[in-house]
Amino acid sequence: MSKKLTKRSEDYSKWYNELVVKADLAENSAVRGCMVIKPYGYAIWENMQKELDRMFKETGHENAYFPLFVPKSLFEAEEKNAEGFAKECAVVTHYRLQNDPDNPGKLRVDPEAKLEEELVVRPTSEAIIWNTYKGWIQSYRDLPLLINQWANVVRWEMRTRLFLRTAEFLWQEGHTAHATKTEAITEAKQMQDVYAEFAENFMAMPVIKGVKSDSERFAGAEDTYTIEALMQDGKALQAGTSHFLGQNFAKAFDVKYTSKEGKQEYVWATSWGVSTRLIGGLIMTHSDDLGLVLPPKLAPIQVVIVPIYKNDEQLEAISEKVNFLVKDLRKKGISVKFDDRDTFRPGAKFAEYELKGVPIRIAIGNRDIENGTLEIARRDTLEKQTISQDDTVVFIEKLLEEIQQNLFDRAINFRKEHTTEVNDFKEFKQAIKNTGGFVSAHWDGTEETEDRIKEYTKATIRCIPNDAIEEEGVCVLTGKPSSKRVLFAKAY
Amino acid sequence: MSKKLTKRSEDYSKWYNELVVKADLAENSAVRGCMVIKPYGYAIWENMQKELDRMFKETGHENAYFPLFVPKSLFEAEEKNAEGFAKECAVVTHYRLQNDPDNPGKLRVDPEAKLEEELVVRPTSEAIIWNTYKGWIQSYRDLPLLINQWANVVRWEMRTRLFLRTAEFLWQEGHTAHATKTEAITEAKQMQDVYAEFAENFMAMPVIKGVKSDSERFAGAEDTYTIEALMQDGKALQAGTSHFLGQNFAKAFDVKYTSKEGKQEYVWATSWGVSTRLIGGLIMTHSDDLGLVLPPKLAPIQVVIVPIYKNDEQLEAISEKVNFLVKDLRKKGISVKFDDRDTFRPGAKFAEYELKGVPIRIAIGNRDIENGTLEIARRDTLEKQTISQDDTVVFIEKLLEEIQQNLFDRAINFRKEHTTEVNDFKEFKQAIKNTGGFVSAHWDGTEETEDRIKEYTKATIRCIPNDAIEEEGVCVLTGKPSSKRVLFAKAY
Missing domain, CATH: 3.30.110.30 (C-terminal domain of ProRS)
Structure with missing residues (x-):
């Protein structure tokens, strides 16, 4: 496969599709609309998860796990929610395969293993979770209930695109229960703020915080708070949503609590989620015709070091220097890779790390060893400069911050202009x-x-x-x- | 619900079922055989994941994510594997629900939205992964391929028990590809060692490493390496398995590589997994008639501090002391909770943390403030002692290690006796x-x-x-x- 990308100005959509595959982020699978997230793409997701999970816990949330399946009778309990998702849900109807008598070596659904009640693969978990919360909430002392889940969900979308819209995707979904309407609205807005902070500070992706109009609201919500980002082709991306669900699910699942005053009241709810779609947003906010451009705070590899050498002796001298540098950088929590593979030339390696969006590339050759220098190249501006080896760690630390800031500034300027x-x-x-x-x-x-x-x-x-x-x-x-x-x- | 547990000697199985629910670890859901993992149980799983994930990465593995669904034609490709799992798999046959004309307000499967090919919810991912690897592996340079996935899987078991055997469970599954048979066997054995190290050093659960007989081998494997633990009721628990898959999947999915010598060869494979079943093993190895006993290295809360006070003034003086202590303990990476709720008496709190298996409980009262002391209670031996406040951090650090070791020693003695x-x-x-x-x-x-x-x-x-x-x-x-x-x- 050619490593050369279509230019953004030629065909933005094609550029995106090619980039996702060529940068080893994800690919389509044998299952219609479902993607395989490759290790490099998954490493970005892990970095996202780590920061988001920390932010959720700092705001008092705990993680839990609820079933993948929603029995049809629960699925249909909250009418609007059901209506919103019924058209695109995967349904389990049987629990066994058997040998197909007509096709030796093949299997078929066992007609005797039909489920009494169909199971919907969760497109979102309000129904199964609120059915569970019914057993957890009796008194005001049980509130607020602040829970998050990291999970896969399935929505049988007809037109899919890697990361942006896939039949199965990974996400987190927060589901909280509160004693009062005000508290629930405050929670929903707080999570919108958390998402905005994550998008801007970690993804370097500026977002507009706002509320959805009636027609774009989540099925079953009273209000949907959103963060909206702008992609390089002038199209917007809904990057995260937080819903004030009112008492809709509490009423559908009969979840009441006894207030301090001894009264029975319906609980107020929120839910909020971001997904692997964020990776699509990350790509389309920063990347260029050479490939990915990753913000340092989420880059799986922040610094790559490529040796330039003619023989083993030179490589050995370079490696000795580099090994110290790698250790020093790692001590500062910087993720660094020393690429000393002898199966590729430096030029090929440069192109590979450009394609993969590594924020900083260090090249070090024989003359650098003599001069005590090394060459530093920024992925965002493509600028190169030679610095003294003595200053490297401090220089890199500062440069990573600078790149992070520059990406955000570029993106916000783009948004202003658009x-x-x-x-x-x-x-x-x-x-x-x-x-x-x-x-x-x-x-x-x-x-x-x-x-x-x-x-x-x-x-x-x-x-x-x-x-x-x-x-x-x-x-x-x-x-x-x-x-x-x-x-x-x-x-x- | 009464907090009193059935005694192990009366009915071990009942004791286990009650404990899982009463200690807030998990509960049954509305979906047959599927569990809800509650926040306290999930926190244990997160601690397990953290350590295992670190160990996998230290041994060169990367994480990725593959689809939840396996098309039937891929599922049946490796015959033995298919035969092993066909009897208990959830099958998606439709992708839409519609309003049921006969039952207003109800939904039914839309007969026109039948999938051309049924999708099996993954009971394990060899098939979908090896179908993907076909595109990733061409040359010896692409090997070894060392990938792990954290995921949910579904096996439609008829008899289920929380954590031990559930229709849906969470696990990790490693899937690796190698150029030679020896390399693949070495990998499979290495992962058995990793599992054993995790079980013994973190879970304090001694295990026997061995190989399965033919009848207990994984469907599709050449050899299954296992770690086997012994529970308090004298029954064994298969805690983790690592499979040498030979070339079975490479042949079923036609995955060949070009060797250094230019020959086309089938790839050699392994797969290995541990699941939320480990939480069941953890419970049954250490816990007692009062409740959970958790090894410090996996306990969500390692130290709980309970104030004993008669009035707000006393609580204030205690809190002042405790806040310093909490800070000092956290600086050492110790997870500590100060439970100053005024809705529960100390006795009730003591019972709660005993039930939840918190390794160390600190009680601190008015007299302790005067004397500069505090009372320390170990969950494992139930011993109490009063120590000087000045020594607390060092004392706690040492005691956590001692408890970890004691749990392991007790368990290995039990195994010797049995x-x-x-x-x-x-x-x-x-x-x-x-x-x-x-x-x-x-x-x-x-x-x-x-x-x-x-x-x-x-x-x-x-x-x-x-x-x-x-x-x-x-x-x-x-x-x-x-x-x-x-x-x-x-x-x-």
Whole structure:
């Protein structure tokens, strides 16, 4: 397979698909719509998990694990949620295969092993979890219940793309129960903040925090809080959502608690999740025509060292130096790889680590040994410079921070350049057509208008931003009064 | 629910079932045979994962993720493996539910959304993984391929018990590919060693390393290496297995590589796994009639501090002291909880932490503040002693190690007392009946004899121990010649 990537300007979508495969992140599997996450891609997910898990625990949450399957009768209990997911769910109907009498060596479903009740492979776990919470919650003393689960879920999507939309994906789903509405809303907003902090500080991916319009809300929620990022092709990506579920699930599963005053009350709920989709967002925020560009805080390899040598003697002298350096860098918690494979030339290695987005590459050759120097190349700017070996550790530490910051700055500048305030529908259409990106516009608040705008432009309301200012305006499409601008964009 | 446990001597099985639920480890769910792992139980699993994952990475393995589903045609490719798992697998046949016209508000499988090919929910992932490896392995340079996956799997077992045997369970499965038979066998044995080290050093659970007889071998393997532990009721628990798969899967999925000499060769394989079953083993190795006893290295809470006070003023003085102590202990990496809830009395808290197996409990009261002392209670021996506050951190560090060691010593003594060498079938039956445990006996090597012994005594061959000495003997049942003793036991 050629290592050469399609250029983003030629075909952004093709560039993305090629990059995911060529950088060894993931590939399609034999199961329609399901991906294989390869070790390099999974290592990014592990780094994401580590930070998110820490943040969840710091905000008082514990992990638990609930069944993969949801019996149909539980699945259908919360009507809107069921309706939202019924169209795309994998259903287990049998529990045994047997030899196929008509095809020797082949198996078939054993017709006698039909389940009495079908099992839905969880597309999300509210139903099975709230059925469990019923047994856990009796009194106000049992609240709040703050639980997270790391799991796989399945949604039988018809059009799939690696990381962005797959039939099976990995995610975390938080499910919390509270005594009051205010507490539950505070929790849902807190988790939106946690997601935003993770996206910006670790992924270097700026996000807009906002609330979803009715039509984009999670099935079964009262309100969906979202973080929305902007990709390099001007399309938005919903990167994480946190739902205030009201008492919908408590009522569907009859989960009540005895208040301090001795009254029986329904519990208030939230749920919130981010998934392996984040890896798609990470790729499309920073990467370039040479390959991945990874932010140092999530890069599986932060520094790679490539020796440049002509013979074993030179390699030995270089290795001796490098081994000390590797130790010193690791002591600082920096992830470093010394690539001394003799089956590849330095040029091939350079290209490989560019493709894989390693933030810093160090090259060290015979002359460097003589001069006490080494060459440092940044993946983000492709700049190179030669520094003294004595300064390496401090230099690298600082440079990793600088790269992390530079990636965020670049992305936020891109977003600024691709956010347009418009005041009529002509401007709206032009903005979507010319620069893409976010379009900030007044909207009359109706689903009908939203649908018509989508029909004309393919743009949808990504969110009503949390920091939207109250201002008098008129809907770009209908001219009806509006008090706030909302953000539109074409979206993944 | 009464917190009082059934005594082990009364009904070991009942004691276990009650303990798992009362100590908040897990419970049965609405899905037949599937469990909910509660936060306290999941925290133990997280600690296990952390150590195992570190050990896998230190031995050169990387994590990846493969699909939950196995298309039927792949599932049936390796015949023995398919035969072994076909009888107990969950099968997805449809990808949509629809409103049931006969039952308003209910859903039913949409008959038009039938999958062309059924999907098996993975009971183990050899098939889907080896189908993927076909694309990853071309040359000897691609080998060895050393990959692990953390995942859920489903085996539709008829009789289930929390942690020990559940329809869905969590596990890790390693799947490696090698150029030579020797390398693959070395890998399989290495992972058996890793499992044994984890069991003994972290779980404080002594294990026998050995190889399975033909009838107990993994479906599709050439050899299964096992670690076998002994529970308090004299029954053995298979705690982890590592399989040398020969070229069975390489041939079933046509995975060949070009050797250095330019020849096309089939690849050699291993797979290995441990699961949430280990939590069952942990419970049954150490716990007592008061509740769980957890080894410090895996305990979610290593030290709990309970204040004894009569009024707020006293609590304040105690809290001030304790907050310093908590900080100092955490600095040493010790997991500590200060339980200052005012909704429970000290006695109730003591009972709760005994039930939950917290290794060390510290009680500190008003008089301790005056005297500069505190009271320390060990969960394993139930001994208490009063020490000076100045010595606490060093004392606790040492005591945690001592408890870890004591648990292991107790368990290995128990195993010694419950391992009997027998030379005829009368002795065999007596040993199984009297002390239970492992019975070391000569066996003629045939499956028929193994089956008959099982029929008479319910004991099976747990393994042929790695350290079995070559000695002349005769089979306890048939009197035929035998060169090695093997270990029998009744087993979970």
